Amino acid sequence: MTTVTTDPTYSPRPSWLARTEAWMDARGKGAWIAAMVLGFIFFWPLGLALLAYMTWSKRMFSSKSCSRKSSRAMMSRSTGNRAFDAYKADTLRRLEEEQDNFEAFLERLREAKDKAEFDQFMDERAKRDETATNA
DSSP states (O other): OOOOOOOTTOOOOOOHHHHHHHHHHHHOHHHHHHHHHHHHHHOHHHHHHHHHHHHHTTTTTOOOOOOHHHHHHHHTOOOSOHHHHHHHHHHHHHHHHHHHHHHHHHHHHHHHHHHHHHHHHHHHHHHHHHHHHHO
C-alpha cells in the first residue's frame, strides 16, 4: 500500500549527492576548484570527473561576481512593464549621478588634504630655514 501525501511543502530528503552539491555551491567556485585539485591529487579519475561535471554544469565558467559591467547589463534588462522600466532607468540614472557627485567630493577632500599637508611642510621648512639663518 502506497501513501500519497497532499502536503505541498513535503519534499523527500535530497540524496547525499544533491546535499554535497548544495554545500559546495554555498561555498562558491573556489570550493569546486579545490575539490577538483584534490581529486586529481588523490585519485585522478575523480578529478577528471569533477572537471567534466563543472564544465558540463557551467559551474566553471559562470560568473556570479558583481562586476560593474555585468550588473549594468542585468539592470538594462527589460521587465516588459514600461512604467516600471522608466522608473528603474530614472532611479539608476539618479544613483549614478549621486555616485559621480560623491566621487568628485572625495577627490576634492583628497586634494584639500594634500594641499594642507604640503602647506604644513612648507611652513615647517620655512621655520627650519629661518632658525638656521638666525643661529
